[in-house]
Amino acid sequence: MHCQTCGDATSPAFDECQRCGTRHGQPAVLPGVPTYAVRGLGLAVRVAVGATAALFTLSALFPLLGVHLARSAAEQLDRDVLLGAVLAEVLFTLPFVLAVLVAATLVVIWTWRVRRNLDAFSGAAPTQSTAWAIAGWLVPFANVVVPARVVAEVARYSLWRRRTPWLVPLWWTAWLVFSIGERVVAQLEEQRYGRLTEWPRSEAEFATYVTFYQEAFVPRLVPVIACLVAAISFVVLVRRISAAQQDRIARARPVFPGWPGHPGWPGHHAWSGQFDQSGRPGPPTAGVAVPAPVVGPAPGASAATSPQLPPGAGGTIGA
Template identity: 60%
Template sequence: MHCQTCGDVASPVDPDCQRCGTPFGQPPVLPGLPTYPVRGLGTAAAVAVGAATVLYLPGALFPLVGTRMARAAAEQGDRDLLMGAAVAELLLGLPYLLALLTAAVLVIIWTWRARKNIDAFPGALPSLGPGWAIAGWLVPFANFVVPARVVANIARDSLLRRTTPALVGVWWAAWLVFSVGDRLVSRGDDKRYSRLTEWPQNDVEYDSYVRYYQDALGGRLLLSVACLVAGISFVVLIRRVSAAQQDRLARAVPAWPGHPGWTGPAAPVAPASVGPVPAAPAPVAPVPAASAPDPAPPAPAGAGPDAPSVTSPPPPPGPGGTIGA
């Protein structure tokens, strides 16, 4: 016997598949339970995550440009360059925020669908309900642990693994470093920027802007690396899980028509014990009323029952006839 999910050979001592944990004899997907397509949504979520990852880099690496603009402002005594640097950094962050919001919505929907699907996979052992696929991202403090557990369940039961894939740990560790570090770095940058002179008038005040951008570069480079690792690993994870689930759902759908030469419903076959079906009798044409025979005329009055009727044959000749007279 082979497992209908992964195709491995059954073990004589273990009722469950050694590779994917599916009980032998079970179909790839349990009938009667709702399932959801994830390939298209997974592609959209992966694209959004990739876009947010790429769009974060220009804002994170802006201190390289800000340092040059601050030095040019100090050399020319142009305060407008400093204001232009602040506005440019703000504008570079807007596309990233839009892409991040889009990615967050798509990822939450994808996580919920993927979590619902594994309820229909025989042998799956999720530890958290489908509701946590949404609430886990939104509840404070829980969002440091719950999303990783939900995605770990999805990855194990979708990729036919007994243990959590290492890619889940890489993604979540990088995401925690990025999300927590981004908040800390942003708060530190805001405090240091608030201490700068709004309208610098001498070289010392202009140089404080140069040092501000130089100090901001180190932390943002670390965040850029964490963002790249988290974004790339999560895109790969979404693509793998979506493909695995969609292939498993496709194996549970029967092919139609049943065979390549199918053209329509076949004629019913009579059982072997039943003889040939007799042909139906030919229909009999109705006889017209005009061709019906006329009724016999009534017998003449006084005739007995032995008297011949006009339609009876004549009696045979008896002896004593004219022959021999």
């Protein structure tokens, strides 16, 4: 006897699969419980998170350009060049802010969907409610812990792990270092910038701007490295979880036993493929064998309900 979810051989000594936790005889997806597509959304999340990390890295490296502009302003004693440096940094930062908004929206939706799918998975017993999949990102103080707990449960039950995958604590630790470090660095830079001469006139006053940009580069490396680590680890998590859930959901959508053309349908070999006025199958056509149609999810559908099916033979799905 094999597990309906992961395909491993089961033992009568246990009531559930020792790999994925599915109870013997239960299907991979519980009948009648809605599930949500996550493969396409997961791809969008990975692209948005990767773009956000790249744009932040680009904006964080602006002091390299700032030093060059400040030196040019000091040589020419031109304050307009310094003003141009400020405007250039704004142009570097604005795309990053927009990318953050897009990525944050997609991540919240993805977190809710993958957590909601756990309710339909046999053997899953999450302790974090579906509401926390959204509120956990938005509620102050709770957003320091809750999102990591939600993703940890999703990773365990989606990837059939007894323990939380190491990528989860790596991602969340790097994310916290980035979030806190970026704010601290920004505040320190703001204080240092406020001590500069607003309208420099002498070479010495212009030189303070050169020093400002030189000293701003090294502290920014800490949030940059943390951002890249968090982005890469989260992208890998999203890919693995989305693929595992989507494959599991797909296995719960075979041909409906009651559909015309299925071997269990009376006279399926002679069905004409037409329906009468009442909506029932039309009269049989002699000598015509009609193959059973395969029914799958409608194109673009984001949610589906698992059909009422008896347990079938198990298999394996890639994580």
